[in-house]
Amino acid sequence: MRTDTHRHITDSPTGVRNLGILAHVDAGKTTITERILYVTGATYKRGEVHDGTTVTDFDSQERDRGITIFAAAVSCSWDGHRVHLIDTPGHVDFSDEVERSLRVLDGAIAVFDAVAGVEPQSESVWRQADRHGVPRIAFVNKLDRAGADLDAAVASIRERLRVVPLVVQLPIGREDGFTGVVDLLRMRSLVWAAGRDTYEEGPVPDALLEEARRRRRLLEEAVAELHPIALEEFCAGSAISATTLAAALRDLTRTGEGVVVLCGSAYRDRGIEPLLDAVVAYLPSPLDVPPVRGTEDGFQDGAQAGAVRERAADPAAPFAALVFKVSSTATGRLSYLRVYSGTIRKGDTVLDAGARRTERIGRILHVQADRNTEVDLAVAGDIVAVVGLKAARTGATLCDPSAPLVLEPPAVADPVVSVAVEAGRSAGTGRLASALARLVEEDPSLVVRTDPESGQTVLSGMGELHLEVAVEKIRRTHGLDVGVGRPQVAYRETVVRGVSGLLYRHVKQDGGAGQFAHVVLDVEPLESPGPLEPTEPPEPTEPLESPGPLEPPDVAPDAAGFVFGSAVVGGRVPKEYVRAVEAGCRDALAEGPLGGHPVTGLRVTLTDGATHPKDSSEMAFRTAGRFALREALRASAMVLLEPVVEVTVTVPADTAGGVLGDLAARRGRVSGSAARAGTVVITATVPLAELFGYATRLRSRTQGRGTFTTRATGYAPVPGAVSHGTPPR
Numbered sequence: 249m250r251t252d253t254h255r256h257i258t259d260s261p262t263g264v265r266n267l268g269i270l271a272h273v274d275a276g277k278t279t280i281t282e283r284i285l286y287v288t289g290a291t292y293k294r295g296e297v298h299d300g301t302t303v304t305d306f307d308s309q310e311r312d313r314g315i316t317i318f319a320a321a322v323s324c325s326w327d328g329h330r331v332h333l334i335d336t337p338g339h340v341d342f343s344d345e346v347e348r349s350l351r352v353l354d355g356a357i358a359v360f361d362a363v364a365g366v367e368p369q370s371e372s373v374w375r376q377a378d379r380h381g382v383p384r385i386a387f388v389n390k391l392d393r394a395g396a397d398l399d400a401a402v403a404s405i406r407e408r409l410r411v412v413p414l415v416v417q418l419p420i421g422r423e424d425g426f427t428g429v430v431d432l433l434r435m436r437s438l439v440w441a442a443g444r445d446t447y448e449e450g451p452v453p454d455a456l457l458e459e460a461r462r463r464r465r466l467l468e469e470a471v472a473e474l475h476p477i478a479l480e481e482f483c484a485g486s487a488i489s490a491t492t493l494a495a496a497l498r499d500l501t502r503t504g505e506g507v508v509v510l511c512g513s514a515y516r517d518r519g520i521e522p523l524l525d526a527v528v529a530y531l532p533s534p535l536d537v538p539p540v541r542g543t544e545d546g547f548q549d550g551a552q553a554g555a556v557r558e559r560a561a562d563p564a565a566p567f568a569a570l571v572f573k574v575s576s577t578a579t580g581r582l583s584y585l586r587v588y589s590g591t592i593r594k595g596d597t598v599l600d601a602g603a604r605r606t607e608r609i610g611r612i613l614h615v616q617a618d619r620n621t622e623v624d625l626a627v628a629g630d631i632v633a634v635v636g637l638k639a640a641r642t643g644a645t646l647c648d649p650s651a652p653l654v655l656e657p658p659a660v661a662d663p664v665v666s667v668a669v670e671a672g673r674s675a676g677t678g679r680l681a682s683a684l685a686r687l688v689e690e691d692p693s694l695v696v697r698t699d700p701e702s703g704q705t706v707l708s709g710m711g712e713l714h715l716e717v718a719v720e721k722i723r724r725t726h727g728l729d730v731g732v733g734r735p736q737v738a739y740r741e742t743v744v745r746g747v748s749g750l751l752y753r754h755v756k757q758d759g760g761a762g763q764f765a766h767v768v769l770d771v772e773p774l775e776s777p778g779p780l781e782p783t784e785p786p787e788p789t790e791p792l793e794s795p796g797p798l799e800p801p802d803v804a805p806d807a808a809g810f811v812f813g814s815a816v817v818g819g820r821v822p823k824e825y826v827r828a829v830e831a832g833c834r835d836a837l838a839e840g841p842l843g844g845h846p847v848t849g850l851r852v853t854l855t856d857g858a859t860h861p862k863d864s865s866e867m868a869f870r871t872a873g874r875f876a877l878r879e880a881l882r883a884s885a886m887v888l889l890e891p892v893v894e895v896t897v898t899v900p901a902d903t904a905g906g907v908l909g910d911l912a913a914r915r916g917r918v919s920g921s922a923a924r925a926g927t928v929v930i931t932a933t934v935p936l937a938e939l940f941g942y943a944t945r946l947r948s949r950t951q952g953r954g955t956f957t958t959r960a961t962g963y964a965p966v967p968g969a970v971s972h973g974t975p976p977r
């Protein structure tokens with residue numbers, strides 16, 4: 249153990265590392281976090297996920313279920329650096345927690361299972377991190393497991409993630425006999441002997457010397473290919489020094505051109521210290537990442553509304569921070585902030601820029617495992633928790649009241665599953681409503697609404713488990729008795745064959761102020777934006793009239809999927825009326841003709857129109873746009889879309905037949921199956937609506953030995969749910 253008790257921790261942002269731990273479910277993120285807290289001296293015992301004793305899986309549901317549900321932030325220090333660490337959940341239903349975490353991180357450790365390699369959800373979070381431009385290093389965990397294979401895992405990193413792996417260690421021993429690693433940079437061995445708290449350093453064992461030299465050579469070649477300075481040194485002396493290699497690895501990590509790969513076994517406490525060394529050496533500090541951008545708020549003298557501003561990670565700049573997590577704890581409401589610029593102290597008044605409300609900073613905490621340390625101030629680059637904020641929600645910007653700035657909040661995905669919830673006898677509707685409001689405040693990926701037809705309260709979220717956890721939270725933390733209906737998926741509608749030249753006249757000229765707007769619209773399907781695989785082609789429809797493609801449309805859930813254009817010539821419809829028509833069309837997209845679901849994946853072109861000198865107005869054109877598109881959609885061939893997911897099921901070989909049959913009965917399309925050491929791994933695309941209750945079914949079919957994970961892949965047509973369109977009047 250190397251603790252920093254007596255070591256000076258720098259206050260400059262250069263000494264800070266904000267990092268997340270990302271991976272597929274069960275790869276070992278929480279165990280790694282636990283070991284990091286232990287080796288840095290932040291805790292004095294190692295907790296285990298299966299005993300429900302880890303620091304970051306502290307919620308009672310996490311302990312019962314053995315999975316991480318909520319991203320947890322903890323702080324520790326290593327080698328003179330302050331490390332803020334976010335342990336994220338791997339289950340797909342909680343990927344919004346990952347999204348919010350990625351928004352405030354400067355770097356990440358991507359964890360892979362040494363037996364399974366790159367799994368579907370690790371690929372998804374890798375892409376998610378790509379979108380945020382978060383530099384990563386990779387840790388291949390569970391090298392102690394039977395069937396562990398570093399080289400195979402590295403090959404899957406290369407192939408599935410399409411990145412250049414730069415492997416800096418060679419394992420010593422295999423599976424149960426895995427005891428340490430050769431550090432290929434310093435050509436030393438690190439061995440963790442049983443019962444010892446840390447590793448012993450020594451020369452490379454003779455038996456591995458040749459292999460270690462070969463791998464060092466491979467590393468040098470790979471680095472030289474990507475890094476000009478390393479290449480120069482390589483060409484000059486046909487070798488690269490450890491110092492140059494380390495500097496090059498740091499550069500390549502930050503540009504994402506290469507990914508440093510380390511390995512170990514978190515459960516057996518092997519490989520954690522070098523992982524921390526790599527975090528400090530290769531991952532960026534808050535000063536190494538681009539300055540944050542925000543829009544300046546317009547209610548202050550001299551400020552320009554809407555102007556985009558950059559804020560450097562400078563403790564002396566005006567304060568700006570993003571609230572990325574809010575949690576209710578026994579001691580009160582805890583708000584987690586990433587400070588991007590400036591400094592805050594206890595007692596400061598800050599502005600919640602979006603809500604235009606001031607708040608007071610109570611205590612400032614470094615969340616340190618089982619205890620929180622109160623600190624006097626937090627500076628640019630820090631991740632801290634604060635007590636005392638009354639209303640700021642997840643996603644809010646807090647800033648200096650004299651320099652207002654709104655940072656872009658984390659993206660929120662559209663919910664795909666809903667359940668009706670109802671207060672039980674003892675609960676009362678009012679208490680349920682306030683408990684639901686609390687939940688939504690903490691987790692913006694939950695949505696609560698009242699169904700206009702049934703009057704029921706409907707809770708929507710990212711999946712069955714997400715909703716189950718939310719409802720259970722109401723039961724446990726609010727002590728309420730709640731009833732829950734059957735889960736429903738969120739459908740959408742899209743156009744398979746459009747119409748052209750649809751004319752709509754909105755005219756009211758019966759005395760008083762009149763309304764006059766004529767519009768002519770073309771509607772056509774939008775080409776599928778994503779590389780998604782459809783489950784079933786739609787029913788054959790009548791021959792094509794519009795030039796749009798007839799391929800089954802797939803729309804990524806986050807895509808708005810609507811394009812509007814104008815082809816009006818000669819100013820027959822003035823610009824402001826064109827904008828009003830567009831707004832009217834957007835109104836019409838809220839309810840499609842098949843079942844009142846949101847409509848996506850279409851292009852609408854305004855081709856012509858007419859105005860009246862007195863009676864035309866923006867309002868009239870907006871109304872015309874709405875009714876015109878509503879009519880055009882009724883006339884178009886439409887298809888219903890449902891959310892589909894890729895399921896990966898791992899089952900004992902003797903139960904595979906039954907599991908395959910069951911997937912087929914759920915409209916699943918099997919895309920692959922592979923045998924691996926007595927088990928079969930089946931991948932299939934299945935409509936989400938058919939997966940409700942699957943966990944229980946799989947458990948009973950496999951006597952509890954089967955597991956499955958899912959990954960959202962977008963929307964696909966519901967077989968048979970089409971309308972061929974009725975010609976307009």
Ligand SMILES: Nc1nc2c(ncn2[C@@H]2O[C@H](COP(=O)(O)OP(=O)(O)OP(=O)(O)O)[C@@H](O)[C@H]2O)c(=O)[nH]1
Pocket residue numbers: 271272273274275276277278279280296297298314315316317336337338339389390391392393512513514515516
């Ligand atoms: N054999 C072995 N098991 C490990 C290792 N690391 C973690 N595990 C076990 O793998 C299981 C999952 O570990 P977690 O740390 O909960 O994994 P996670 O990635 O946090 O999982 P989620 O948060 O649910 O996505 C637990 O039973 C751990 O004890 C390891 O290095 N070797």
Ligand SMILES: [Mg+2]
Pocket residue numbers: 276277278279305315316335336337338
């Ligand atoms: Mg976990």
